[in-house]
Amino acid sequence: MPASFIIPTYILQSIIVNGDKRQQAMAWATLTSSEQFRGERKILTVLAPLASTATGTKRRTVYDARHGYSLPGRLVRGERDRKSKDVAVNEAYDGCGATFDFYFRVFGRRSIDARGFRLDSTVHYGMNYDNAFWNGRQMVYGDGDGEIFRRFTVALDVIGHELTHGVTQCEADLDYRDQPGALNESFSDVFGSLVKQYKRRQSVEEADWLIGKGLFMPGIKAKGIRSLKEPGTAYDDPLLGKDPQPGHMRDYVRTSDDNGGVHINSGIPNRAFYGLASRLRGHAWEKAGQIWYRALCEKLHTHSTFADALNMTARAAGELYGLNSLEQKATREAWAEVGL
């Protein structure tokens, strides 16, 4: 057993407040490691506001594709470099920082691979490019077309979404099609939304549960791209059509488009997560987020289906909070509500 386990919690807290950078990181990692985690979960909430200096090794680089398609492009900002005059560069940098901090402070995870992987982002990708993606190694953001979409760095949950694709790739590695693909998408939406909620310290009730709010140009009839709370209600606009996301298994969409509708059917597990968070109340990252994270990292695999996600999140809830605990029951109820 590593020596760090015998350090009492109050000393770790003190290190986090008073130690040097390396010590702080060590203390956080210990405090948030799963063994110590179970009994000490409350500490995260108590300490979170104090912990602004306690980070792991955060390494961010931002590149500029200058409207081309070559990656990564020209280096424009590295860790601790001065602010750029380019707002997209700063948004990518700050959004990566907020996402890194979220994973580190809430789950004790250092970056995408839990080993301090450097976070590379490219902005100004392509011409009128209305998309953002994770290419297996880095995040990439377009500037939007200026008619429907604005630049994709504008929404913090989009940045959290993309980075989470990296985390998923390192953990469950859910195959990007059909139900495993929709789960992959859903984990990105869930943790993308939690990054935003954590940054704003919002409760379940205060959060908007929207993905991509602020991404649309003025005049487009849209709250965002997806709603975790009410899938299918994010937009209804003559140009865009209507949000096609189902919130229940009976409306599961079978299609060959989009790798089997991964961005459509993700509405079902998204709503299950919201259902759990709303039952447990408070901050969604404190319990619901822990259950989902544990399932992603320790239970699910490449071919996992929605039914597996139900079983594995319920198992994770049992391990974290006890068999037949309120949390485990709420997990099962939330999935039952979406038809599983």
Added chain:
Amino acid sequence: MRILFERTGGFAGLKLKAALDEETLPSAQARRLRKLLEESHFFDLPLRLEALTARPDRFQYRLTVENDNCIHTVQASEDAVPPEMRPLLDWLTATARQQK
């Protein structure tokens, strides 16, 4: 010459579609389209251009071109698109947006 263009997937999961007929296009646009098709060697492209593993949030394209004597469909995932085909897809994307 007639063209059917479809883009699905992407972060927003929105479908973009366009049907073009060379006869109804302004002549400058029709010339541009022909040039882009030639430069991308469209009729020599395989039916499917796919990366080994599907990548998150990338676009999927489906393009059918019907000429006097032949018809050809290419289905491509974005990260497998050859550089010569990019300008064609960019042009079709912009045209499809205008058609909306």
